[in-house]
Amino acid sequence: MQTNLRGPSTEVTIAPDQPTVMIGERINPTGRKAFSAELQAGDLSRIAPDAQAQADAGAQVLDVNVGAAGVDEVALLPEAIQLVQDTVDLPVCIDSANPDALAAGLAVCKGKALINSVNGELDRLQAVLPLVAEFGAAVIALCMDDSGIPATPDERVTVAENILAAAREAGISPEDILFDPLVMTIGSDHRAGLVTLETARLLRERLGCNLTAGASNVSHGMPQRDLLNVVNLTLLISAGVNAPICNPLKNGLAVRAVNLMLGRDEWGMEYITAYRATPK
Amino acid sequence: MQTNLRGPSTEVTIAPDQPTVMIGERINPTGRKAFSAELQAGDLSRIAPDAQAQADAGAQVLDVNVGAAGVDEVALLPEAIQLVQDTVDLPVCIDSANPDALAAGLAVCKGKALINSVNGELDRLQAVLPLVAEFGAAVIALCMDDSGIPATPDERVTVAENILAAAREAGISPEDILFDPLVMTIGSDHRAGLVTLETARLLRERLGCNLTAGASNVSHGMPQRDLLNVVNLTLLISAGVNAPICNPLKNGLAVRAVNLMLGRDEWGMEYITAYRATPK
Numbered sequence: 294m295q296t297n298l299r300g301p302s303t304e305v306t307i308a309p310d311q312p313t314v315m316i317g318e319r320i321n322p323t324g325r326k327a328f329s330a331e332l333q334a335g336d337l338s339r340i341a342p343d344a345q346a347q348a349d350a351g352a353q354v355l356d357v358n359v360g361a362a363g364v365d366e367v368a369l370l371p372e373a374i375q376l377v378q379d380t381v382d383l384p385v386c387i388d389s390a391n392p393d394a395l396a397a398g399l400a401v402c403k404g405k406a407l408i409n410s411v412n413g414e415l416d417r418l419q420a421v422l423p424l425v426a427e428f429g430a431a432v433i434a435l436c437m438d439d440s441g442i443p444a445t446p447d448e449r450v451t452v453a454e455n456i457l458a459a460a461r462e463a464g465i466s467p468e469d470i471l472f473d474p475l476v477m478t479i480g481s482d483h484r485a486g487l488v489t490l491e492t493a494r495l496l497r498e499r500l501g502c503n504l505t506a507g508a509s510n511v512s513h514g515m516p517q518r519d520l521l522n523v524v525n526l527t528l529l530i531s532a533g534v535n536a537p538i539c540n541p542l543k544n545g546l547a548v549r550a551v552n553l554m555l556g557r558d559e560w561g562m563e564y565i566t567a568y569r570a571t572p573k
Numbered sequence: 574m575q576t577n578l579r580g581p582s583t584e585v586t587i588a589p590d591q592p593t594v595m596i597g598e599r600i601n602p603t604g605r606k607a608f609s610a611e612l613q614a615g616d617l618s619r620i621a622p623d624a625q626a627q628a629d630a631g632a633q634v635l636d637v638n639v640g641a642a643g644v645d646e647v648a649l650l651p652e653a654i655q656l657v658q659d660t661v662d663l664p665v666c667i668d669s670a671n672p673d674a675l676a677a678g679l680a681v682c683k684g685k686a687l688i689n690s691v692n693g694e695l696d697r698l699q700a701v702l703p704l705v706a707e708f709g710a711a712v713i714a715l716c717m718d719d720s721g722i723p724a725t726p727d728e729r730v731t732v733a734e735n736i737l738a739a740a741r742e743a744g745i746s747p748e749d750i751l752f753d754p755l756v757m758t759i760g761s762d763h764r765a766g767l768v769t770l771e772t773a774r775l776l777r778e779r780l781g782c783n784l785t786a787g788a789s790n791v792s793h794g795m796p797q798r799d800l801l802n803v804v805n806l807t808l809l810i811s812a813g814v815n816a817p818i819c820n821p822l823k824n825g826l827a828v829r830a831v832n833l834m835l836g837r838d839e840w841g842m843e844y845i846t847a848y849r850a851t852p853k
Contacts, residue, residue, distance in 0.1 A: 479833060480841060487836035511834070515841065516848040517826060523800070524830040527807040546797060550804040553759060554791070556767035561760060561795065568796045 294468045296431055296503045296536070298354055298384035299404030305353045305384055307471070307503045307536045312552045312563065315545065316386050316407075316505065316538040317352030319343050320377065322361040329361040332369065340373055341380040348381040350541035351549070351567060354407060355381070357398070358388035366394035371401040378403050386433070386538075392420040399428040407431045407471065413438025413452040422463040431469040433505055434460075436492060442475060446491040449474060453496055471505040471536055472496050476529070479521070480514040486525065490532045497533035504534040508544070523547045531555065546571055574748045576711055576783045576816075578634055578664035579684030585633045585664055587751070587783045587816045592832045592843065595825065596666050596687075596785065596818040597632030599623050600657065602641040609641040612649065620653055621660040628661040630821035631829070631847060635661070636689060637678070638668035646674035651681040658683050666713070666818075672700040679708040687711045687751065689818075693718025693732040702743040711749040713785055714740075716772060722755055726771040729754060733776055751785040751816055752776050756809070759801070760794040766805065770812045777813035784814040788824070803827045811835065826851055 296307040307314045320343050322329040328339055344355055355377055359369045366389050374385050387398040388409035395408055410433035411421040425432045434456045436442075436449035443449045453472050460470055474492035477485040493504055511525045512518040526544055529537055530551045539548070549564040558564055576587040587594045600623050602609040608619055624635055635657055639649045646669050654665050667678040668689035675688055690713035691701040705712045714736045716722075716729035723729045733752050740750055754772035757765040773784055791805045792798035806824055809817055810831045819828070829844040838844055 483833060483839055483841055484836040486834035490835075516845065517830075520803070520827060521830050521834070523803060524807050524827060524834055527804050528811055528831075528834055531808055531811055547800060547804060550797075550801050551808075553763060554766035554801070554804055554808055555770075556764040559763055561763055565796065 294501050294503060296468050296471060297405065298407055298431060300381075300383040300385075301378055301403040303382050303384070303404075309497070309503070309533070309535060310557065311535065312557045313530050313548050314354060314536040315352045315541050315548055316354040316356055316536055317347035317350075317541050318356050318507070318509065318538045319347055319540060319542070320356060320373070321358040321388065323358070332359050332361040332364050335369070337369075337373055337376055340376045344377045344380045344383075347541050348383060349570070350545040352383070352541040352545075354384050354386050354536070356386040356388050356409060356538060358409075360389055360391075366391050367397045370394045370398045374398050374402050392424065395421065395424055399424060399430060405430060407433060409433045410435050410473065411456065412436075413456050415439060418456070418459050422460060422465060425460070425469065426464045431471065432460075432465070433471050433473055435473045436475050436496075442477075444488070446488055446495050449488075449492045450495045450499060453500060453502075457500060457502075467500065467502055471503050472500065473505050473507070474534070476506050476508060476510045476525070478513045479511050486511065486528070490528055493529060493532035493534050503536060505536045505538055506534045508537045508539045519543060527551050574781050574783060576748050576751060577685065578687055578711060580661075580663040580665075581658055581683040583662050583664070583684075589777070589783070589813070589815060590837065591815065592837045593810050593828050594634060594816040595632045595821045595828055596634040596636055596816055597627035597630075597821050598636050598787070598789065598818045599627055599820060599822070600636060600653070601638040601668065603638070612639050612641040612644050615649070617649075617653055617656055620656045624657045624660045624663075627821050628663060629850070630825040632663070632821040632825075634664045634666050634687060634816070636666040636668050636818060638689075640669055640671075646671050647677045650674045650678045654678050654682050672704065675701065675704055679704060679710060685710060687713060689713045690715050690753065691736065692716075693736050695719060698736070698739050702740055702745060705740075705749065706744045711751065712740075712745070713751045713753055715753045716755050716776075722757075724768070726768055726775050729768075729772045730775045730779060733780060733782075737780065737782075747780065747782055750782055752780065752782050753785050753787070754814070756786050756788060756790045756805070758793045759791050766791065766808070770808055773809060773812040773814055783816060785816045785818055786814045788814075788817045788819045799823060807831050
């Protein structure tokens with residue numbers, strides 16, 4: 294199964310056994326105090342350099358989230374998306390909890406965007422799926438619903454199947470959905486990693502869909518976060534997550550290393566090129 | 574299936590879904606010029622501190638190899654093993670191409686040792702299996718034979734099955750064999766990693782045996798070897814390799830991170846303890 298996204302003039306293909314597609318996570322105020330304050334002041338000057346740096350580090354899709362407290366996302370999100378696409382020719386991943394902001398973003402976005410995100414909650418399905426269909430976008434679907442985040446891989450897959458059915462009914466085909474098996478903080482439950490990995494394997498096996506995951510969530514509160522994130526990314530990709538949301542500035546070379554070890558980088562050219570481009 | 578090794582007074586258990594057992598690779602002159610020269614001069618002073626440092630970094634078994642050019646291994650290997658076991662209470666992995674040296678090492682070794690290694694070559698089977706049986710040892714079995722290193726996972730598993738049959742005939746039970754799917758240099762064949770991982774999965778699935786692998790071989794000649802080694806170790810462990818031969822001083826925390834992410838470290842205690850003990 295092949296998920297195609299488009300920027301102003303580029304196309305990005307996400308498919309099993311293809312090199313991993315990195316979705317750059319940096320344009321997001323969560324955990325970034327300075328960026329948060331800038332967004333609250335309507336200052337978007339950080340966005341263009343952040344977009345360029347992530348593209349240089351190998352991101353092929355850029356998440357755009359301006360959801361700091363007090364920000365009018367309906368006004369600011371389209372502006373941020375335009376800034377990103379004026380800077381780099383990449384598809385965007387439009388990231389907001391506000392469906393009106395998603396719609397405003399989709400209206401100005403060039404190419405075929407990814408929406409972040411829908412889940413199995415009825416309200417959210419009803420608000421987001423029509424936008425996906427109307428704009429011919431793709432969408433990230435989180436394996437959780439009105440009952441919360443299921444504890445077992447089987448239950449998470451059931452939520453995914455429900456979302457898949459609702460999407461079909463809305464005229465959205467399975468290749469336009471990237472499922473997210475949900476990465477939880479390992480510090481609060483040492484079996485969390487195992488549940489995520491098993492969910493990823495089951496999603497790939499039963500639904501055949503492409504997968505994303507927020508790879509950096511796992512390490513909150515733990516020492517040596519970078520090491521845990523590399524290990525987690527490696528395990529996720531190996532379990533079938535082929536479009537992780539991550540920080541390409543920190544994990545770009547690691548993702549290429551995984552591609553290389555999984556036979557997805559002929560002669561290691563991508564790995565070596567990325568190494569040469571990495572600031573030493 | 575459970576492989577038990579013993580030191581002077583400790584027991585080490587290797588089993589699926591248990592925390593990964595690190596076999597420390599450092600006591601080996603390959604690629605260590607200074608150590609090589611010392612061994613050639615009969616100087617074993619580096620061995621005790623190397624043993625202690627690896628044990629401190631979490632190695633639970635120590636490989637002992639004194640095979641530098643011109644060294645009389647039959648004389649030196651037993652001496653090195655005694656030094657190691659006088660320093661740390663761990664099982665040893667007796668590593669030599671010379672069967673007489675293996676026999677001499679086994680004769681002085683305390684507990685139940687691991688022999689490194691046998692493979693499917695007839696000469697080697699005939700020389701090594703009787704030693705394994707006589708001393709009640711365990712053995713590493715490389716998936717190669719008189720025809721060389723098979724190119725495909727299926728052929729490597731066939732070699733493993735032949736070794737298993739020969740071992741049975743010699744009175745050695747499957748739990749006393751650690752199979753090695755063979756890690757090759759990724760720089761010379763970008764599909765090498767995939768073949769190794771698939772071999773590991775098939776060995777675990779078809780034979781149910783415990784697995785080892787020399788995890789550091791993969792990255793020769795590539796930039797950022799440490800990153801490639803961490804990624805490779807993560808993939809190997811995830812594919813079933815539960816007793817990798819590695820450098821615990823470099824990879825000790827990474828192996829604990831993998832254990833944590835695979836749900837084999839309750840509350841992350843091992844990971845956090847190892848982090849605290851790591852020199853910063």
